[in-house]
Amino acid sequence: MDGLTASVVTVGLIVLFLGMGTWIFVGLMLVGVTSLFLILDFPIDRIGFILKGIMWKTASTWELAAIPIFILMGEIIYRTDMSDRVFRGLAPFVNWLPGRLLHTNIVGCTLFAAMSGSSTATTATIGRITTKALAERNYNEALTIGSLAGAGSLGLLIPPSIVMIIYGVLAEVSIVRLFAAGILPGLMVAGLYSAYIILSCSADPEKSPQAIDRFTWKDRFWAALDLFPVFLLIVVVLGGIYTGFATPSEAAALGFAASLLLALVTRQLTVNILIESLMSALNISCMAITIVVSASFLSTAMGFIHVPQMLASEIASLGLSPYGLIFVLSMFYILLGLFLDGISIVVMSLPITLPIAMLAGWDPIWFGVFLVIMVELGQITPPIGFNLFVLQGITNKPIGKIALYALPFFLLMCLAVVILTLFPEIALWLPKWLLD
Template sequence: MISDPLILSIVLFGFMFLLLFAGLWIGFSLFAAGVFGMFIYDLNLPPVLSIWDKIGSLMANSMYNSLNSWSLTALPLFIFMGEILFRTKISTKLLNGLVPWLSSVPGKLLHINVVACSLFAAVSGSSAATTATVGKITLEELKKRGYDRQLALGSLAGAGTLGFLIPPSLIMIIYGILSDTSIGKLFIGGIIPGVILAGMYSLFIIVRILLNRNLVPQLKEKYTFTEKIKASYELIPVLFLIIIVLGGIYMGVTTPTEAAAIGVIGAFVLAAVFKNLSWENFKSSLTNAVKTSCMICFIIAGAGFLSQVVAFIGIARALSEFIVSLGLNAWMLILIVGFMYFLLGMILDGISIVVMTLPIVLPIVLEAGYHPLWFGIFLVIMVELSQITPPVGFSLFVIEGISGENITTILKATFPFFIIMASMVLILLLFPDVVFFLPSKKTVLFIFHCGVLL
């Protein structure tokens, strides 16, 4: 039996890596790691209560809490929408409409992942749904057109996490409530860092293509302005879908879940218009949507159980208290806190990280002189990092499920975008005004609140 939470975290982390790289299903690996953690921890249970009783109680409670969410119903709906669109001509039309405009930009259609993820993140509010929906539409189409597979996978994984910086952001809402920080200011404060991060992704793609032009198709096509305008008509179906889904949310008419249902109906309408609405297409879309949704929900349930085990045995609290005991200066403190979140991101989901650590970490950070608004954006980006941090990186697992690639290939493809996101953390540290600039403008705040009221 092990009673030291720090030693326990190392053992648990090693066991999970062993299971994942042995090829065990991700959901099973998370549940198994949680059960293993309970067995090796010194529980000191009374004789009448067995360890299996405690495990069963924690598992039932965590699975119910993880999956009993109305907002989670948006996830299978958006995935279903993506499956329908994948089997219609809309993905081809989307790329055909953008080819003339992006043909002269190094990277061409590889930038579509960054743009599409930014748009869908604002619709779904879910990193998993964004990654799954956009990935279903773009990955196969990029592969058919001869684009580099690794850049396509990596850009999807990196851009899929932008949902946490784009309102409505669940992480920002939770942080705002727990820290008593203005949620409106948090939303606005994340805009510039989000734009910078998306720009850095696109800049990396451009640099990679300039260094190796064989990563994209070598067709040299020139388009007149008239041809570009004509090609833009291909984007009308996509714009139609974006308007009916996004418009309802931002006008306050629909919730994200209702918007997802409308999106499914819109996808069916487009499928009928394009004459792709066959029984086989419908059956394939529904079957794959169920498989992908079950895969993601199984991971969420496993992560929820593991999070409860980690909380029960005190790993997060032990790490936080250990950092407090070091007595560091402000710079070293925030770097150590960031490293702690990086480690926790390997074994916990983002919401669990925020809820479990914030009551301990926030007072320390504020006492060191950091502003709660700045720390909120810093924390959001660290949670974004956790989405592409092995072994519990939801975005990695979603991409594995929809692309058919093995996890090692996806990790290799994602690593440069992980470094870019880590660089964004350094930018926040060196230039904190990127967070404060927009929230300090009264006009911006007024326009934002008017939009919320509408």
Template sequence: MSDPMTFLVLLILLLTLLAGGLWVAVSLAVMALAALTFFSGAPAGQVLATTFWAHSHSWPLAALPLFIFMGEILLRSRLSEDMFSGLAPWLGRLPGRLLHVNVLGCAIFAAVSGSSAATAATVGRMSMPELTGRGYPEGLILGTLAGSATLGLLIPPSIIMIVYGVATEQSIARLFIAGILPGLLLVGLFTGYVMLQAWRFPDAIPAEVRQFSLREKLVASRRLIPVMLLILGVIGTIYTGVASPTDAAAVGVVLSVLLAWLSGKFGLREFGQALISATRTSCMIAFILFGAAVLSIAMGFTGIPRNLAVWIAGFELSPYALLAALTVFFVVLGCFLDGISVVVLTTSIILPMVEAVGIDPLWFGIYLVIVVEMSQITPPVGFNLFVIQGLTGIDILRIARAALPFFCLLLLGAVLITVFPQIVTILPQLMLR
């Protein structure tokens, strides 16, 4: 059987298992077992056992549960409310006014949570009642929240970047640094879109209720100090080389507990809830990663990725054509799977093809994160859409329609980093020489 046909058979097996409701991790392991048993001469049982063991004590992977725990702690603290109070006085004169709280609030919280869903839940919980009560248009409230929350995947520390780094053996610190400028680019695109809509429909944006003096703005900004300290404590230690991402994650957990406790709304009950929720999420992601690791090893034994790369190279696709095809593939896949599953399912197959046409794996990781961000706001399995639906009770298709312009802005962001790859690569080159 030819390699494309072998891959097609295995892919049909995987889709059948997923459609049958089997866990993603188990489906990946079964697909790997089938590949080893029927399409290679490797001892399947031994490969499964050694791969599970080897990937169960990965030091870089230890950062994952710690960053998840940090996000869960912040989700249950008063820091998000303080963030709204600190930002709002500065944004009243901008076109779009307090709608920018969604964009900037998501960007700030993304820098301490690493999770798109946690960002949507935390910022949405503080901003939705305020913006709705002041009469802002529903479509822009939902769209800015759904779109901007995807920044939780891109602005470091990013959980999905840790997953990609572990799966592809890329430096997590370099990935974090590479995500800074693309993250700021998307913040600029989102902010620009809100301003454009405010200029087009000035009557839709409520008038500013109150004028703030410079002194009042500075006093309100004090509420942002705890979040900024947390960002500096986590990201600063990574960028200065003082700590690895895993060490910095541990620092972040300690700082987040301390700051949440000082905020006055965080006690032992909230700490226990955060710990249990973080444990569940971490176990789910780790289990998926173990399944993906086995699949990656199995694919190596079968030689499918290498031969598929040679087969696709035979079409003589340019890098741009390959990326266009992969964008469609990832968006369609993201309509049915969560972002982490998309990454771990595809890296072992896709990466050899990408490297074969001369694309930098570090750059590709940021591109992949942006495309996965797009899938977070596409039905039927757009996680941000589900989170916002849970907060508001609004029909998920209505939320998806409001998020459509931000899907297009994310696509524009992917195009811009493709045309100007220096947006991704320049900071890692400068900071990690």
């Protein structure tokens, strides 16, 4: 079987098994096993030997230990009053801007993203508070829900990011550098969102009501105290990583210990909260890590079949410029985002797209940031946009209306991709400055 036929068969198997509604990790395993058996005529015992080695090598990777710990930290935070503190703490500092308290969605999600590493947790936690509070104050519904949908996705880009950890393991690049590379692009996206709110509310002042709440410098002082636990967690996690005191996995453990201590000090830690957090973190972690393991096996199978190399040479033969390639990949990832969750997008596409991007001259650290933004776009596009589902559960609005509210922020994120592509140093400067 020639390379092109083998590639078509492999892609066809992926579509077949996942289209049947098979669990993601089972589908990927079946594609790998079937491809090796049908295309290369590997005996079953040899396939089993390869699978056993890949499972052990991937599942025992030290960097993956950070995933369940970060998830557990996020679950503890989710079940405390941290989101209330973020809203109370930010309100006095953003009330003077056009759009006023709408900016609590943007800044609140940015801060929470730097603690949880999860888009869904960020959207759910901040959304529980701000959607109700802003509705009571008669803020524009479209801007309230749309900004929360867009800003909630920052949980994937601003470190610590679970998706970045998975990308780092699969692409074999430094997770610390990836975390550093995500900071400025994340702040840039948040800045674009806030700028849009400012312009929108300046053009139509009725989108944000006249200032009812009046804040003094005394209020700002007490608000800063509310934000202290948030900044403490950020300093513990990111400070530990960038000072070299802790690896990402060790920093996750420090963050979890700090979140437990904060919950204990504020008298919110109960046996039920601890059990619920552990069970939820166990479920999410098992899902994520089994997908990573199965994706590693599929990547190995595709390597045996030479699918990435063949596709890379085919695309290279098209003579696309580096910018043309990124445009094509962007369309490809937006399409995937309509049907797949973020982790699945990364693990399924990376063996094919990363070699092509590197062949075109793109840095793998930069490509990781680009890929995470593409995954973020999928979080706010129907029919499988998880942030849309979270907001539907919070607001009881139709999914189509929420997607329409999120559209301007989807376009702003596309603009961020264009800026990042034209100026890749936005992602690459900080890792060089911090770590070289």
